[in-house]
Amino acid sequence: MQLRFLGKNSKVGDCPTLYATDRDTYLVQGWKIFANDLLAQLDLGEGEAAVEVPTELFEHLEKDGHPSGEFRRLEDPLMVLTPGGTYVVQGREVADPEALSRMSIPDYETVVEVSKAAITALLEEPRGADLQHRAQPAH
Numbered sequence: 429m430q431l432r433f434l435g436k437n438s439k440v441g442d443c444p445t446l447y448a449t450d451r452d453t454y455l456v457q458g459w460k461i462f463a464n465d466l467l468a469q470l471d472l473g474e475g476e477a478a479v480e481v482p483t484e485l486f487e488h489l490e491k492d493g494h495p496s497g498e499f500r501r502l503e504d505p506l507m508v509l510t511p512g513g514t515y516v517v518q519g520r521e522v523a524d525p526e527a528l529s530r531m532s533i534p535d536y537e538t539v540v541e542v543s544k545a546a547i548t549a550l551l552e553e554p555r556g557a558d559l560q561h562r563a564q565p566a567h
Contacts, residue, residue, distance in 0.1 A: 435488030
């Protein structure tokens with residue numbers, strides 16, 4: 429798998445990163461999710477994972493030819509806008525050793541692969557009812 433770095437939103441110790449691949453996919457590196465209330469809201473299949481990233485990470489989609497990195501709707505695979513204002517992205521957990529070796533991934537992060545079509549569809553205005561999914565605050 430060939431990777432093309434699109435951008436990252438770095439603060440000390442935080443490095444969510446966005447890559448484009450030669451497989452018509454994006455790799456989203458983000459924080460592993462440990463909150464049980466949030467995990468309970470996701471339907472993760474075999475080999476899938478979810479990561480949390482700042483919303484600003486997707487501004488880097490402009491470097492892949494998109495006029496805006498601002499999502500107009502949220503649906504599969506971009507599952508949830510959290511109460512804290514971050515996105516939870518669900519996809520196939522990346523296991524390709526060569527691709528992983530080219531990334532710097534702290535223990536508290538992982539990488540998921542999501543189709544470009546699924547991500548770029550979220551940049552379009554929703555048709556019909558608003559399909560936004562939001563995480564339910566913990567009770």
